[in-house]
Amino acid sequence: MPHARTGTHGDGRRGTPGVLPPLARRTGLRPRPLPPERCRMNALLSVRDLTVRYPGHGRRSAPVLAVDRVSFDVAAGETLALIGASGSGKSSTAAAVLMLRRPDGGRVRFYGRELTALDEKALRPLRPSVQPVFQDPYGSLSPRLPVREAVAEPLRVQGRWDPASGPRRVAELLETVQLDPRLGERLPHELSGGQCQACRHRGGPWRASRACLSWTSRCRPLDPSVRAGVLNLLTGLQERLGLAYLFICHDLPLVRHFAHRVAVMDNARIVETVPASALYASGGPLARKPPAADSCTAPAEAARQPMP
Numbered sequence: 001m002p003h004a005r006t007g008t009h010g011d012g013r014r015g016t017p018g019v020l021p022p023l024a025r026r027t028g029l030r031p032r033p034l035p036p037e038r039c040r041m042n043a044l045l046s047v048r049d050l051t052v053r054y055p056g057h058g059r060r061s062a063p064v065l066a067v068d069r070v071s072f073d074v075a076a077g078e079t080l081a082l083i084g085a086s087g088s089g090k091s092s093t094a095a096a097v098l099m100l101r102r103p104d105g106g107r108v109r110f111y112g113r114e115l116t117a118l119d120e121k122a123l124r125p126l127r128p129s130v131q132p133v134f135q136d137p138y139g140s141l142s143p144r145l146p147v148r149e150a151v152a153e154p155l156r157v158q159g160r161w162d163p164a165s166g167p168r169r170v171a172e173l174l175e176t177v178q179l180d181p182r183l184g185e186r187l188p189h190e191l192s193g194g195q196c197q198a199c200r201h202r203g204g205p206w207r208a209s210r211a212c213l214s215w216t217s218r219c220r221p222l223d224p225s226v227r228a229g230v231l232n233l234l235t236g237l238q239e240r241l242g243l244a245y246l247f248i249c250h251d252l253p254l255v256r257h258f259a260h261r262v263a264v265m266d267n268a269r270i271v272e273t274v275p276a277s278a279l280y281a282s283g284g285p286l287a288r289k290p291p292a293a294d295s296c297t298a299p300a301e302a303a304r305q306p307m308p
């Protein structure tokens, strides 16, 4: 078995403070190591020929082909960013991967199980391992439950709640995500957006040693230090637990920093997959067509990603 190694991004980011990318310097984001070699060889999430169609509404509107035979892999410990112009099919891809919407074609294989072949009942136990993190952090927490209850909920659901040790474990977990345990008494609307996002990850260490998180987010411009905190938290969890992330975001500098690879969607297809460090490189996907300040573009002329 090959020896696991910690790599670099090829641009000298790891472990060399003098050459940290500007975004990391400005925001306090941690530099990202590449996933170990052995992890990159094993796809945790494998998507093949994924297809999503929406029916037309009424007699005049035609059906929409939102995802057209999309294929990609994400390894344990790896972040794959999905970028592309608005309407290119990113959210529909994420929804189908998460099986929130049954795909109309193709296969989704997660941790060796073919999700697309399972019915709802068989999917249920796998759901905690494939988690979305939505752009609205408030919407993912019950508005009426104090934060400590939201944190305790996975343990209760799994029948693992121990009244003697439970409160201490909740406090420890809040500390793990860098929240003062006293915040546990508050309701979600009494927390900042970043604090809510941190709570949303409460189940991570308990729920799954492997998880696929889809951040179906436009990375709303939270306070940069809060956002850096959330992303550092995600990075820490990924390193500790070998999580795979599918990261959907319009903030390209952030994508370049946070992701290992980037898949570019255009008109329902993945047209190119490149290392994140190549995002702005000469001849790279975005070098050909500079992105607008708040959005991203996809090269229409690029060939479809070949199937492995």
Ligand SMILES: Nc1ncnc2c1ncn2[C@@H]1O[C@H](COP(=O)(O)OP(=O)(O)OP(=O)(O)O)[C@@H](O)[C@H]1O
Pocket (backbone or CB within 6 Å): 054, 055, 064, 065, 066, 084, 085, 086, 087, 088, 089, 090, 091, 092, 093
């Ligand atoms: N429920 C729906 N019914 C019909 N068409 C839909 C539906 N949801 C999305 N679409 C269409 O599918 C296509 C892909 O939409 P999708 O939301 O996946 O794109 P996106 O890349 O995530 O866009 P954005 O970056 O704006 O969120 C678009 O043309 C959109 O209008």
